[in-house]
Amino acid sequence: MSFYKPSFRHPSAPSNELGLTTKAYEGGVSTLCAGCGHDSISAAMIQAVWGLNIEPHRVAKMSGIGCSSKSPNYFLGKAHGFNSVHGRMPSVTTGANVANRDLMYIGVSGDGDTASIGMGQFTHVIRRNLNMMYVVENNGCYGLTKGQDSATADEGSKNKKGRANPFEAIDLVALALDLGATFVARSFSGDKDQLVPLMKAAMSHKGFALIDVISPCVTFNNHAGSTKSYDHTREHVQAGAVLDFVPMAQEITLDQIKGSTQKVALHNGDSVRLSKLSDNYDPTDRHNAIRTLLDHKAQDKLMTGLIYIEPESENFHEMLNVSKTPLNELKQDVLCPSGAALKSINEGLR
Amino acid sequence: MSPVNPSNQINRAPVLEPVINDFVVKFANVNGSGSASANSMFAKAIFRMGIPVSPRNIFPSNIQGAPTWYEVRVSDKGYLGRRGGQVELMISVNPQSMTQDVGEVCPGGYFFYDNTYPLDFNLIRDDIHYIGLPLTKITNSNFEDPRLQQLFKNIIYVGSLAYLIGIEFSALESIVIDTFAKKPKLVQPNVDALQLGFDEAKKAFANPLPLQLKRSNKNDGKVLLEGNAACGLGAVYAGATVCAWYPITPSTSVAEGFEKYAKQFRVDATTGENNFAVIQAEDELSAIGMVIGANWNGARSFTATSGPGVSLMQEFLGLAYFAEVPAVLIDVQRTGPSTGMPTRTQQSDILISAYASHGDTKQVLLFPATPKECFELTADAFDIADRLQTPVIMLTDLDLGMNEHICDELVWDDNRRYDLGKIMTAEDLDNATEKWGRYLDVDGDGIPYRTIPGTHAEKGAYFNRGTSRNEYAVYTENGADYQRNMERLEVKWASAPKHLPKPIITERNATNAIGIIHYGTSLAATHEAIDELSAQGHTANDLRVLAFPFHAEVEAFIERHEHVFIVEQNRDAQLKTLIVNELEIAPKSLKSVLHYNGDPISARKIVAGITDILENQDTSANVA
Numbered sequence: 001m002s003f004y005k006p007s008f009r010h011p012s013a014p015s016n017e018l019g020l021t022t023k024a025y026e027g028g029v030s031t032l033c034a035g036c037g038h039d040s041i042s043a044a045m046i047q048a049v050w051g052l053n054i055e056p057h058r059v060a061k062m063s064g065i066g067c068s069s070k071s072p073n074y075f076l077g078k079a080h081g082f083n084s085v086h087g088r089m090p091s092v093t094t095g096a097n098v099a100n101r102d103l104m105y106i107g108v109s110g111d112g113d114t115a116s117i118g119m120g121q122f123t124h125v126i127r128r129n130l131n132m133m134y135v136v137e138n139n140g141c142y143g144l145t146k147g148q149d150s151a152t153a154d155e156g157s158k159n160k161k162g163r164a165n166p167f168e169a170i171d172l173v174a175l176a177l178d179l180g181a182t183f184v185a186r187s188f189s190g191d192k193d194q195l196v197p198l199m200k201a202a203m204s205h206k207g208f209a210l211i212d213v214i215s216p217c218v219t220f221n222n223h224a225g226s227t228k229s230y231d232h233t234r235e236h237v238q239a240g241a242v243l244d245f246v247p248m249a250q251e252i253t254l255d256q257i258k259g260s261t262q263k264v265a266l267h268n269g270d271s272v273r274l275s276k277l278s279d280n281y282d283p284t285d286r287h288n289a290i291r292t293l294l295d296h297k298a299q300d301k302l303m304t305g306l307i308y309i310e311p312e313s314e315n316f317h318e319m320l321n322v323s324k325t326p327l328n329e330l331k332q333d334v335l336c337p338s339g340a341a342l343k344s345i346n347e348g349l350r
Numbered sequence: 351m352s353p354v355n356p357s358n359q360i361n362r363a364p365v366l367e368p369v370i371n372d373f374v375v376k377f378a379n380v381n382g383s384g385s386a387s388a389n390s391m392f393a394k395a396i397f398r399m400g401i402p403v404s405p406r407n408i409f410p411s412n413i414q415g416a417p418t419w420y421e422v423r424v425s426d427k428g429y430l431g432r433r434g435g436q437v438e439l440m441i442s443v444n445p446q447s448m449t450q451d452v453g454e455v456c457p458g459g460y461f462f463y464d465n466t467y468p469l470d471f472n473l474i475r476d477d478i479h480y481i482g483l484p485l486t487k488i489t490n491s492n493f494e495d496p497r498l499q500q501l502f503k504n505i506i507y508v509g510s511l512a513y514l515i516g517i518e519f520s521a522l523e524s525i526v527i528d529t530f531a532k533k534p535k536l537v538q539p540n541v542d543a544l545q546l547g548f549d550e551a552k553k554a555f556a557n558p559l560p561l562q563l564k565r566s567n568k569n570d571g572k573v574l575l576e577g578n579a580a581c582g583l584g585a586v587y588a589g590a591t592v593c594a595w596y597p598i599t600p601s602t603s604v605a606e607g608f609e610k611y612a613k614q615f616r617v618d619a620t621t622g623e624n625n626f627a628v629i630q631a632e633d634e635l636s637a638i639g640m641v642i643g644a645n646w647n648g649a650r651s652f653t654a655t656s657g658p659g660v661s662l663m664q665e666f667l668g669l670a671y672f673a674e675v676p677a678v679l680i681d682v683q684r685t686g687p688s689t690g691m692p693t694r695t696q697q698s699d700i701l702i703s704a705y706a707s708h709g710d711t712k713q714v715l716l717f718p719a720t721p722k723e724c725f726e727l728t729a730d731a732f733d734i735a736d737r738l739q740t741p742v743i744m745l746t747d748l749d750l751g752m753n754e755h756i757c758d759e760l761v762w763d764d765n766r767r768y769d770l771g772k773i774m775t776a777e778d779l780d781n782a783t784e785k786w787g788r789y790l791d792v793d794g795d796g797i798p799y800r801t802i803p804g805t806h807a808e809k810g811a812y813f814n815r816g817t818s819r820n821e822y823a824v825y826t827e828n829g830a831d832y833q834r835n836m837e838r839l840e841v842k843w844a845s846a847p848k849h850l851p852k853p854i855i856t857e858r859n860a861t862n863a864i865g866i867i868h869y870g871t872s873l874a875a876t877h878e879a880i881d882e883l884s885a886q887g888h889t890a891n892d893l894r895v896l897a898f899p900f901h902a903e904v905e906a907f908i909e910r911h912e913h914v915f916i917v918e919q920n921r922d923a924q925l926k927t928l929i930v931n932e933l934e935i936a937p938k939s940l941k942s943v944l945h946y947n948g949d950p951i952s953a954r955k956i957v958a959g960i961t962d963i964l965e966n967q968d969t970s971a972n973v974a
Contacts, residue, residue, distance in 0.1 A: 057807050060647070073813050080803035083815035084639065084666050091594075091636040094804070095643025095651060098592050098627045103804050121639070124632040141560070143560040164815075199861060324625040327591040328648035328802065330625055332768050335589035337615040339762040345583070349573035350398070 004030045017053040025050045027077040030069070037189030037230075038068055038137045042075040044192050045106070045135075048199035054273030059104045060096055061342060064089040064118060067144055067217075068110030068137035076106075087118025090125035090134075095318070097130055100326040101317050104203060105132035112142050115151035115170045122172075126179045128316045133202040133209045136172055137189075140228035143294030158225030171297070173307060176210045177290050180309040183209035184289070186303060188237055189216070190230060198306060204270045208313040214302065238301040265311060283309050301327035306311055363477050363494035364458035366438065368560040371401050371426035373438040375515070375561075375684035378417045379504075380444045382414030389431055391529070392511065395521040396424060396576045397756065400566040402429040404874075406753045406950060408412070411692045417447040428568060428643030430756060431875030434952030438561050439515070441507060443485070448473055460559060461505070463515075482508055483554065488550055488894070492543075502543045510546020514555070516562045519548065544905050559720055573721075573759045577750035578654075580721040580760070581680050584728025587613055589768055592651035592749040594640035595661065595963065599692050599700040601682035604654035605630075633660035638666040638679065645676045646814060648773075649801035650732050652678035659685045660743075668707025669816040671839075674789070674798065676735035676771070679743045680728065682751040685948045694948030695748035697870055700924035703743045704898055710836065711845055714861070716744040719873040722757040724750065727896075728838070736771035737840065741801060747919070749950040750871045761911075772799040775868025779809040788812045788823040789835060796842030843899060849901065850897035853904055855890050864890035864960075865911030867904070869925060870952060872917045878953035883960060892958075898928065901945050905933045914940050915960055921946045 005028075013021040025046040030039050049059060056078035063069035065086035084092040093107050104278070114122045114136050140153040142208050149157075153165045154170065155310045176184045181206040189197045195213065202209035214233050222229045227236075282288055289308040296303035321331070375392075379385035386407070393405035404423045410416040412492045423433050436456035442448055442463040448470070455461050457477040463469060463717045466484025474480075485506060489499040512519050522544050530536040584642070585593065593612075595605040605628060631637035636654045655663070660681050670677045683699045685691035705715050714734060718727045727744055735742040762874040772793075774786060786809065789798050798821075801810035801882035812823035817823050818832045826832065858880070868876045873894060880890050892906045908914050908929070922940040930937045943959035945951040 053805060057811060058804055061805050078808060078811050080811050081813040083813060085669050088635060088639045091639025092643035095592060095594060095640030096647040098629065099644040099647035099649030100804065120632055121636055190750060197727055213945050319626045321624050323618060323625050327627065330591060334590055334625055339764045342760050342762045348575050349575045
């Protein structure tokens with residue numbers, strides 16, 4: 001943990017199309033534990049938003065309560081953030097998003113914030129296909145209250161005192177697939193090469209995008225016997241569909257692709273390109289995605305990458321048929337009926 | 351009810367003195383049978399005759415088949431509160447509740463029933479009059495479709511009443527024409543059914559009843575509407591764009607009212623797109639979360655709920671208070687605690703609303719008493735919430751929200767501009783001479799300046815949070831910083847009253863012997879009670895509270911009166927508690943008149959409560 005953030009940056013740090021270096025996308029000094037997976041995710045967030053050439057202040061960072069939910073303070077310092085109440089980030093984001101459809105909404109939550117207290121709101125924000133990126137920083141435990149098991153802790157995973165968790169874990173990816181989520185991915189905080197393009201694709205997706213990121217808790221859940229430790233995650237991770245994000249304007253070459261590739265066009269003209277480690281994996285096939293996920297689980301493997309995408313779907317703004325002009329920009333002349341209109345309403349009430 | 355004594359059958363029931371425009375008619379129906387529209391037509395016809403009328407639904411928490419009542423008070427003097435007591439005319443269309451309904455008729459009153467089948471002998475009272483009309487037989491011989499038989503049976507009894515108590519047939523006809531403006535084919539069959547009822551009654555009874563309606567002009571400039579619809583309309587006029595809600599009786603029609611008027615006024619003519627959003631949330635927690643998210647993002651947003659919803663919203667209300675996010679919540683109160691009586695009225699969410707959430711919190715409250723005030727105070731609530739950057743909870747109730755009430759027509763001043771409060775635009779941020787701080791008290795009124803997300807590339811962003819922070823929105827656990835912020839919130843609280851509607855004081859007696867404090871829907875009953883008390887020699891002044899935090903006038907009113915009564919529709923004297931707590935008034939100096947059986951309060955109960963205390967000089971709470 002550091003208390004001071006040096007302001008020096010390498011003079012040849014690259015700029016994005018807005019002429020900004022990643023420095024413009026940084027936030028405050030993290031107060032999380034040294035080595036916390038969440039800090040790696042914040043770093044990936046900075047890379048992804050910078051890489052998408054989004055102006056930092058056009059992002060809204062939304063969170064609930066917990067270690068994960070503090071982390072929006074550590075990236076995009078020029079963006080507004082809302083650290084709301086435990087498990088309720090989805091509702092606050094829904095209201096904010098409906099009020100202004102022009103901002104990019106990044107929701108950051110944890111496994112306690114999402115899979116326990118926030119389970120209800122998590123499921124309903126998926127049903128609404130709200131246009132947002134929902135990142136779960138998943139470490140299988142409650143950090144701020146000193147390491148209790150969370151609902152995503154795997155059955156049999158040992159806590160720091162050596163007690164095995166007797167409960168079945170909630171798999172947020174499987175749940176999201178079942179609920180009809182239109183973009184579902186899983187990643188690992190230790191794999192930035194995978195996480196950054198996944199985030200770019202998630203933010204370019206017009207609809208709800210979930211990234212469940214296994215993010216080890218170095219203080220309470222990184223010991224032998226834990227299934228959410230760095231070691232265990234590295235050993236069991238299976239990059240099911242490694243991906244690169246391809247903006248519409250610039251086709252970039254993918255150097256990490258090993259097998260055959262598949263390109264999936266996104267709504268806005270961008271595309272994601274996937275390397276298919278398995279020849280028959282099609283991320284636009286929900287049935288197959290669920291089956292493959294279960295197969296991986298049966299083999300004790302952690303399936304990561306872009307697991308499912310439905311590029312063309314009706315998002316919440318479209319369902320509500322709200323104006324293209326953000327609702328928060330509408331002025332009184334548009335919003336307020338006249339005194340004369342009220343007179344005619346009165347006539348109907350006699 | 352009076353005991354039934356079959357041996358007294360030969361006795362003649364007393365005959366009521368002829369009375370014009372001053373009686374109560376009650377309809378006993380089966381819920382889900384389509385009676386509501388016929389009954390509402392009855393009340394509206396009286397309204398159109400220019401006679402003060404106050405209809406009230408007394409309905410079960412049930413969809414179909416249970417007893418439901420519609421009580422209509424006609425009062426030439428303009429008393430619109432519930433009268434209470436027995437009724438002069440009972441329209442009995444529900445065999446299930448007949449025993450109870452017979453008992454509710456006053457001696458000499460009339461029991462109108464369907465005599466297609468003989469009346470149970472046990473239902474015969476010798477002190478009331480029975481008016482039988484074969485409604486089932488009439489409908490069955492005139493209509494073949496069973497559904498139409500049911501619906502027209504209701505219209506037919508309204509037609510009969512036109513003959514019996516003198517409703518102008520043209521008033522009924524005009525309502526049918528208005529109701530079916532979009533389905534003109536239905537006009538004639540309904541008018542025919544009214545005529546059928548009128549003719550059958552005339553055939554059966556040589557004379558109309560001594561209870562008669564006579565055209566008046568007391569409703570000039572008045573309208574008849576439900577408080578909930580008025581709230582929805584007020585939100586449209588106030589520029590609310592996001593309504594997030596979860597269905598709960600008796601608040602549901604607020605969101606429905608908003609949507610109805612928004613569809614009328616807020617759909618872009620060219621694009622067909624909505625300049626509003628109505629979101630049915632998964633629960634009340636989510637509803638208030640959405641409201642807070644939208645308001646934080648600079649859109650006016652509100653929710654409507656009832657007591658159980660307010661309980662669920664507590665944590666979020668604390669966040670909005672502490673993080674200083676505007677929000678508007680309309681609480682249509684019902685009978686608590688817990689699920690209580692979901693379809694009955696009460697004023698019992700005062701304390702949970704005033705101090706909503708854990709920690710040191712205080713919330714702004716508004717108390718409308720009429721549909722016109724529902725409209726006006728809803729519109730004001732958005733200005734107040736934006737001005738004070740805090741939640742505003744409007745406490746209405748089932749009686750006001752779900753019943754039609756006569757009130758002055760609604761008015762909107764086209765010169766009125768929304769008060770969006772202290773918002774820093776990009777230009778303001780650029781021109782600021784000193785560093786902007788989200789929680790800095792620049793003006794000395796405790797109200798800081800806020801920024802809307804996405805406003806400026808470099809300035810004005812901050813991390814909105816429920817955790818402690820300093821004036822520049824930087825997280826802190828420094829006790830002095832925390833305390834300074836809490837003290838600024840107190841300064842803000844002290845500046846609140848000047849943005850809130852003042853209490854309404856009516857002076858009648860310079861000796862200041864009796865002062866009555868009331869709020870919300872106790873208004874009509876309290877004013878009627880004051881007239882009655884005055885006739886008994888007890889002249890009283892009254893003060894109606896419209897908002898919390900209280901204005902100085904409330905304390906001054908209490909101090910200058912010898913006897914102060916607080917009229918409330920709850921068991922625990924919640925407003926009294928709030929007054930005692932906030933104004934440091936000696937509890938024993940305030941006497942309570944409490945009513946909490948789920949029915950709207952009546953003048954009779956207020957009069958009884960006050961005279962009882964005055965005569966016994968008993969300072970303990972009087973439960974009327």
